[in-house]
Amino acid sequence: MTETVLTIVVPCYNEEEVLPETNRQLLEVLHEAVEANLISSRSRVLYVDDGSRDRTWDLITRFSEENGQVTGLKLSRNFGHQLALIAGMETAKEQSDCVITIDADLQDDVHAIQQFLVKFHEGYDIVYGVRGKRDTDTFFKRNTALAFYKMMEKLGVRLVPNHADFRLLSRKALDEFAKYQEENVFIRGIIPQLGFKSAKVYYDRKERFAGESKYPLKKMVQFALEGITSFSVAPIRAATYLGATFVIMACVMIIYTLVQYFLGHAVTGWSSLILSIWLLGGMQLTAIGVIGEYIGKIFKETKHRPRYIIEKNLFSCDVSKIKQESHDKIKQ
Template identity: 40%
Template sequence: MRDTELELSVVVPMYDEEEVLPIFFERMRPVLDGLDVRYEVLAVDDGSRDATASLLLAATAHWPELRLVRLLRNSGHQAALSAGFRRARGAYLVTIDADLQDPPEVIAELLAAAREYDVDVVYGVRSDRSSDTWAKRTTARMYYRLMGRLVGKDIPFDAGDFRLVSRRVVDAVNQLPEDGRVFRLVIPWLGFPSTQVRYVRAGRAAGTTKYGPGKMLRLAFDSVTAFSAAPLRLATWLGLLGGLLSGMFVIGALFIKLSGRSIPGWTSTVLAVSVIGAIQLLCLGLLGEYVARLFQSSQKRPQFLVGYDSLDDKGHQARTEESVNS
């Protein structure tokens, strides 16, 4: 049940972040304490293999607003965000990564913008990504341009998962029946009033990134297949193109044969088979992505399972103390 007096929930997905946690505590707590609002920090441990969970649990003893939510297994960044959305209690919710590339100090600006402009969503937009590698900047630019064409022009360019949303948005997201949601596309798609706060993206405070090329590619596939049927239409057009090329090869072969200029060889045959085979495999791959999503949806397995929530322990402790005092 939501605490109606709680103003802000900060959801932080974490996976093997033991190296950055001391710096995270040092920077995050003064920022939130200085906001002069009741808040909670939901550190969602996504099945970490290192000491992340134990360090967070130890920190809850001297930081009462810190709350550890631990998933039973590694379920992915977006699943950890979903767990945070499900369990957050605040009137506003901020999502931010633990690596401190998105500065916690900007949270105050997000909250101020939401109040000043009376909007439900405030996107943190990266105005400077010079701390990222050239490859990451390039692929990110390609991703946002592709999403803008497929999903719509409402997708904020260079806005990741650092944002503030109101309780109305949280409730709307939680009511969506789909699994495997991509938050940077779902939230703009909902259409709530929004604004932006621009900031400079910093380098990672400590440790190494857990979001490698494979996960980035998976995010791109999930983004496309979850929000657009364009790849299916692409498969159709590629099939038509393959048919057209095949027809041209047949006409050319008949013309050469009838004119008596037939030259024995295999180049044209190999070329034709290669082109058509490549198109067919691509189309099958695109269809397979959609069939896989349908298969996963039909299984109705939960996207994540929560194994532990430190708030439950606090509630149990409070009820025990009340019982003893009475």
């Protein structure tokens, strides 16, 4: 039997409706992978409760008591999806040969996990789960997502199109990822920068099994802005170029106004004055806002505050329990 230990990291925020089914399916996948000799029976599912306000943690605790292959982390408050993922990966990496991250909503195909593991055994350190199509998305979400990927490509940011946070990382990749300690983290942009041998597994994304989406339009916009400003200075450079363009236009208008004055054609134009004030004022405020985004990030980085705080940790307890359960199953 292979000694490869896998940990499946599942960030959770108010997922009590879907979690029982998620847990059933993931344990089934683990069992099948063990039977296929792809992973060790010491492999586990690690749920990360990102400050849920419902019964999510109670369910995780119950699952852990019922089955030693289920464990959990409870964060002290809601730190956000990306930091919940990082908390799970950093906790799991010391006791795992590879880690797979997947959301709790069952939209990602859990049966693709076996294909991830096959690629891992073929020598790939990073395996991306990539959506073959986006039929389950609304017209708006599908097209804004495509526009986001194209824009990031233009800005020079390496992303894997139609890939979210369904991926496998080897321990080597996890160790290198852990060196990225910035506060403003954008995992989808960091992973391709690691440069290790990678592969893609295509799958069809499903409808959410139960509960509500934790990524409404506001969070999607914030996520996109985080990605852009974390990996590119193009917006602030564009503000500089735009300011320089308006300075040149202003010089041209000054010359034009002086010529009209000396020719005696000067006419006070209220409309043009108001339009100019609004246009230039708007551009200035936009440029200040862009600069402010970057200054805000610098402000956060210089504080060196912890990125997440773990309130309860079930992961470190009980590896022997798993071994005993596996031994009992073999006996039966």
